[in-house]
Amino acid sequence: MGAVGSGPVLVHVPVDEVDGTGGTSAARTPSAAQRVVRVAGAWAGWRSRRPWLAVAALVAVVVVLTGALVATPRLVTAHERATVLGPAAFDGAIRSASAPPQVRWTAPVDVMVPPLLVGGTVVVATGAGADRRALTGLDVVTGAVAWSVPLGADPVPHEVRCVPVGALLACALAPGPGRVLARSGSRPEPVQDAALLLLDPVSGAVLRRAETPGQVVSLATAPELGEDVVLASVASERLTIRRLDPRTGEVRWRAERPSSFPAAATSRVRLALGGGLVVASAEGSTVVVRAADGSRVPAPADASGTDETFLRPDGTLVRTRYRLEHVGVDVRSDLSTGEGAPWLTVRGVPVEPAVSDGSSGLVFASSSLAGDR
Numbered sequence: 001m002g003a004v005g006s007g008p009v010l011v012h013v014p015v016d017e018v019d020g021t022g023g024t025s026a027a028r029t030p031s032a033a034q035r036v037v038r039v040a041g042a043w044a045g046w047r048s049r050r051p052w053l054a055v056a057a058l059v060a061v062v063v064v065l066t067g068a069l070v071a072t073p074r075l076v077t078a079h080e081r082a083t084v085l086g087p088a089a090f091d092g093a094i095r096s097a098s099a100p101p102q103v104r105w106t107a108p109v110d111v112m113v114p115p116l117l118v119g120g121t122v123v124v125a126t127g128a129g130a131d132r133r134a135l136t137g138l139d140v141v142t143g144a145v146a147w148s149v150p151l152g153a154d155p156v157p158h159e160v161r162c163v164p165v166g167a168l169l170a171c172a173l174a175p176g177p178g179r180v181l182a183r184s185g186s187r188p189e190p191v192q193d194a195a196l197l198l199l200d201p202v203s204g205a206v207l208r209r210a211e212t213p214g215q216v217v218s219l220a221t222a223p224e225l226g227e228d229v230v231l232a233s234v235a236s237e238r239l240t241i242r243r244l245d246p247r248t249g250e251v252r253w254r255a256e257r258p259s260s261f262p263a264a265a266t267s268r269v270r271l272a273l274g275g276g277l278v279v280a281s282a283e284g285s286t287v288v289v290r291a292a293d294g295s296r297v298p299a300p301a302d303a304s305g306t307d308e309t310f311l312r313p314d315g316t317l318v319r320t321r322y323r324l325e326h327v328g329v330d331v332r333s334d335l336s337t338g339e340g341a342p343w344l345t346v347r348g349v350p351v352e353p354a355v356s357d358g359s360s361g362l363v364f365a366s367s368s369l370a371g372d373r
Helices: 032-049 051-085
Strands: 117-119 123-128 134-139 145-150 158-163 168-174 194-199 205-210 214-219 231-236 238-244 251-257 270-274 278-281 285-290 308-311 315-327 328-336 342-347 349-351 364-366
Touching: 051 123, 117 205, 168 214, 194 214, 214 270, 231 270, 231 308, 238 278, 238 285, 251 285, 270 308, 315 349, 328 349
Parallel strands: none
Antiparallel strands: 117 123, 123 134, 134 145, 158 168, 168 194, 194 205, 214 231, 231 238, 238 251, 270 278, 278 285, 308 315, 315 328, 328 342, 349 364
């Protein structure tokens, strides 16, 4: 045999680009596309070796992503709900905002019926026609309609007044003042009594619906009444105040005001409760009764010239008199418990801060006499 020639020579050739500045080589950083190709190749290889484990991992990823898509909006809404409904530092406190508040949602409602927040539900009256008049519960965070309760059509209850009673909601419904029926005399009389509803503000379920005599012109409640409500109604041009249990309809007591008290279906009667008293006022006339039994609280002998009577939140009854003097208007107020002589007489009208933590207990007197404050 002849001599065997030399075989091919292996030569190491660097494939990396040479740094033009220093002449040294450096590893090239893979691009995003190259990374994707590498991951896909690794996944394909691993899937071919362990197919069942790959399927399980893929299912787990899909479940996690789906759960995140579903849970994230709910978590955000729950956080907003906790922020909106969370207790403030004190009653009437104002939360500071670093930016102007934004309108999150709007809804068409009857502006004559004040919205009422009960828990996480805003209760409003909606619709104006016989087939559309309803009580509607809106979610306070999203504005979504949680429930809607038709109010009836014969007659259409234009007057709607609601108050929270414990965890429930009591609403008085009455036709508008234009719905009257002529009688033998010269004055009209309401065509139909009002209705009193007891609802669950969460589900909108009507737990009880019953008629109540007269046309309800005011409705109120207070913690000291427990789960009772006090309503003022007008019938035959007389004002009647009742305390009743909306769950059963049982009337605890009934007090009637003489005909001298303004008692028309259009009267703007205001009810105030506190300190064991119920104060009904309208057009300068006032009647004070005891919340326990409805008995009349007689006014002091020197209260005949009272021009204004109101009840402070702490139950203090304030009777104010305005007199024109040569230097201006003289304003004097008597503060009492409603029984006997006043325990304090001040010059001016007692006022208190609209926003307070309640720790100071300060009450101020404001008077327009000769510019005094």
